[in-house]
Amino acid sequence: MTKWDKILIILVLLLSLIGIYFVKNYSTTTGEKYVSVQVDGKEIKKVSFGANMVGKTIDIETEFGYNKIEIGEERVRVIEADCPDKLDVKQGWISSQGEIIVCLPNRMIVEIKSDKNSIDEIDHISY
Amino acid sequence: MKRLKKLIFLSLLVSLGLALSIIESMIPIPILLPGMKLGLANIVCLISLVLFGYKEAFVIAILRSIVFALATGSFSGLAYSLSGAILSTLAMTIVFRYYSRYFSLIGVSIFGAIFHNAGQLLAASLIMENLKIFSYFPFMTLLSLFTGYFVGLGSRLTSKNMKKIMRET
Numbered sequence: 001m002t003k004w005d006k007i008l009i010i011l012v013l014l015l016s017l018i019g020i021y022f023v024k025n026y027s028t029t030t031g032e033k034y035v036s037v038q039v040d041g042k043e044i045k046k047v048s049f050g051a052n053m054v055g056k057t058i059d060i061e062t063e064f065g066y067n068k069i070e071i072g073e074e075r076v077r078v079i080e081a082d083c084p085d086k087l088d089v090k091q092g093w094i095s096s097q098g099e100i101i102v103c104l105p106n107r108m109i110v111e112i113k114s115d116k117n118s119i120d121e122i123d124h125i126s127y
Numbered sequence: 128m129k130r131l132k133k134l135i136f137l138s139l140l141v142s143l144g145l146a147l148s149i150i151e152s153m154i155p156i157p158i159l160l161p162g163m164k165l166g167l168a169n170i171v172c173l174i175s176l177v178l179f180g181y182k183e184a185f186v187i188a189i190l191r192s193i194v195f196a197l198a199t200g201s202f203s204g205l206a207y208s209l210s211g212a213i214l215s216t217l218a219m220t221i222v223f224r225y226y227s228r229y230f231s232l233i234g235v236s237i238f239g240a241i242f243h244n245a246g247q248l249l250a251a252s253l254i255m256e257n258l259k260i261f262s263y264f265p266f267m268t269l270l271s272l273f274t275g276y277f278v279g280l281g282s283r284l285t286s287k288n289m290k291k292i293m294r295e296t
Contacts, residue, residue, distance in 0.1 A: 004229035008237060012272055019265025041256030084201070100259055105203050107255055 023098075033097055035076045038109040039064060049074050065106030076110060078103070132296065137175070137183060144171035144191040145198060152199070163267070166240055166274045168195075172216055173236055173282040178289055181220040188212040206254065207247045214246030215239040232286070236279030240271035 037045040039062045047058065053071045057079065060067045067088070068080035075095035078088040083105040091101050094112060101110040147167040156163055168191055176184040192212045196205040219239040222230055230238075244267040252260045 001233055002229065002231050005231055005234040005237075008230065008234050009272060009276070012237065012241065012268055016265040016269040016272075020269070023262045023265060038255075038257065098259070098262070100262075102251075102255075102260065104207070104251060104255075109255060109257060109259075111259070 033074065033112055033114050035069075035071065036111045036113045037069065038111065040107045047071060047076075060108065062106070062108075064108070065103070067103060067106055067108055069110055076112065077101070078110060081106065133179070136293070137179070137187065140171050140175050140187055141190050141194065144168040144187065145194050147171065148191065148195045149198065163270065164274075166243065166271070166278055167281075169215065169236060169239055169243070169278045170282045170285060172212070173219065173232060173239065173278070174286045174289060176216075176219055176223055176235075177232070177282070177286045178293065181216075181224065184216050184220065185213070188216045207250045210250040211243040211246035214249075215243035218242035231279070232283040233276055233279030236282060237272060237275035240275035240278065241268050244268065244271055 033049060035045075035047040035049070036043055037047070037058075037060055039060070044062070045058065045060065047053065049071070054073050056071045058069050058071070060069065066080075066082045067078055070077055070079045072093060075093045077093045078091070078101055081089055081103060083103055085105075088101050088103040088108075088110075094101055094110070097112050097114045099112050102108075145168075147170065151165045151167045154165065156165075171191065172184055172188045175187045189209065189212060192205065192208045195208065196202050216239070218241075219235050222235045222238045227235070244264065248260055248264055248267070252258050
């Protein structure tokens with residue numbers, strides 16, 4: 001363990017903490033939220049939250065696999081999946097804007113988006 | 128005869144890496160991040176980098192990814208593990224060859240772990256066409272500090288003994 005090893009560890013620690021802080025900040029901006037389900041990069045479903053939607057389940061069946069998502073009160077989760085590790089089911093509820101549930105084997109992303117897309121636009125320009 | 132010995136050592140390292148990958152996929156990890164692993168197979172890659180050189184390290188990293196996909200049948204993960212393995216071996220090679228007076232094997236292995244995550248996220252964002260996956264990156268780098276530290280420690284101890292074995296045989 002050299003001096004530079006310690007510097008590296010401290011630097012990475014600081015940078016990732018700053019990164020986590022920004023990711024958290026980014027995901028808590030307010031707006032009219034909705035659920036966006038994307039498979040293989042294309043948005044296939046948009047579901048908005050509402051009192052009549054609580055407890056509803058939606059089947060997502062594509063050529064890559066099968067997932068079932070449940071809409072809750074301003075939140076969403078995956079309750080069934082045919083992927084081997086079921087990480088998306090274990091992740092549980094997501095509720096704030098920018099949070100995502102990813103199911104890599106089925107190429108599916110459940111994302112909470114907001115109608116105010118100004119943040120998204122800045123994101124595109126900076127890349 | 129020397130060629131044969133090297134061949135046997137390399138194939139032993141590949142099978143060791145395969146065994147470590149299978150064992151680590153059985154260890155449950157309480158933190159929920161997609162693709163979160165201990166990275167034990169990186170020990171093998173690092174050892175071959177120290178004992179043989181960067182060419183052999185690349186061969187071992189790529190072979191291990193392919194053999195792991197063949198052994199477990201999870202071919203959807205092959206793209207992720209291949210890009211992660213190639214990028215991490217590249218980073219470790221550069222750090223080990225040119226900056227090894229600054230960094231010990233622990234530093235090299237932390238670099239490898241970070242770039243392994245970067246490679247996997249890059250492949251995932253290319254396949255899913257969504258750059259938002261990179262929001263996992265700071266969480267992963269934080270965790271790769273711990274896994275990288277212990278992988279580096281393990282490979283330092285192992286390569287010390289391996290060098291002795293190679294001299295004796």
